Amino acid sequence: MPVYEFECSCGTISEDLVRVGTRSITCPQCGGRAKKIMSPCAFELKGGGWYADGYASSKSTISGSASGDK
């Protein structure tokens, strides 16, 4: 089961394991209705794996040369 993020109108964002198709959960803070947020991270990995991979490798190259042994 996928983990979704839910945002309430009170500003609380919570993650929860829910069934596919669940659109809202009860906010743990105020008890109101928290709506599901479409995760941009999961969407990007699904739709553009080549881009995510290229970005990750160029990023690690930069940090690797900067920090030396890391």
Ligand SMILES: [Zn+2]
């Ligand atoms: Zn709330």
